Amino acid sequence: MAAILAVGQVPPAEALDLERRRMLTATEHVPWRGVGRVNVAGLRDRSMCTGTLVAEDLVITAAHCVISPRTGKVQPVNDVYFVAGWRRGQKVASRRAIEITTHPGYAYAQNPGFDEIGADLALIRLDAPIPVAQAPFFAVGEPSEGKDALTLISYRRDRPHALTRQDGCDLRGSQGPVLALNCDVTFGASGSPIFADADGAPRIVAVMSAMGQDRATRKPLAFAVRVDHAMPEVLAAMR
Known part of the structure; x- marks a missing residue:
């Protein structure tokens, strides 16, 4: 497959295709209100990632987004917040973990290597549900080779106050629960959801989860963990 480097340790591609990667307008933003920012606001750790509602009170994101790089342990729940539908100072809802x-x-x-990426998934239980009327949650699906290209929805550090949509994320390979994609990703995109269309x-x-390079072409690749593979084990581990 490819050499792996962690998200945040590889610079973004020098030339980004803006037709594939663009910030959503206010109207385009509405269907994606269930995607939000996962903010860590602790005394010593502060960071942002992207997370997605998969139930009214449950957010899915990358495990490394909720781990302190100083201690290697899960962040205190009081320091972690999910802000649904954040767009230029406005939010649909805000909840604490x-x-x-x-x-x-x-x-x-x-x-990380493939073992770490294949398990790089976390679930955050919110202190109160976010009603579907405010921010609908998303069902889990399966990626299918040969189908339409995938779509990445993310908050990037270079665009932290509005969602960026990137279409045409082609699947370049897979190894167990790890997918290799040709998405352009950078800081903040960790934990971002990748969507496939299922009957509209x-x-x-x-x-x-991570980004790296194709060994043969030296072109950037993005690496993601399949939700259908990893999520059942996280659910089983919840209290």
Whole structure:
């Protein structure tokens, strides 16, 4: 497959295709209100990632987004917040975490390999549900080779106050629960949902984990964990 480097340790591609990667307008933003920012606001750790509602009180994101890089341990729940539908100072809802569960096979690593990426998934239980009328949650689906290209929805550090949609994320390969995609990703995109169309409805099929290079072409690749593979084990580990 490819050499792996962690998200945040590889610069974005020098030339980005803006037709594939663009910020959503206010109207385009509405169907994606269930995607939000996962903010860590602790005394010593502060960070942002992207997360997605998969139930009214449950957010899916990358495990490394809720791990302290200083300690290697899960962040205190009081320091983790989910802000649904954040767009230029406006939000649909904000909730604090009351429970954070990472994949039982996940071990934090600054330069992850396939084992770490394949378990880089976490679920955040919110302190109160977010009603569907405010921010609908998304069902889980399966990626299918040969189907339409996938779509990445993310908050990027270079565009932290509005969602960016990137269409045409082609599947370049897979190894177990790990997908290799040709998406352009950068800081903040960790935990971002990757959607496939299923009978006209978006289904979340993977969560963005890391980025690296294709060994043969040296072109950037993005690596994501399949939700249908990893999520059942995280759910089983929840209290």
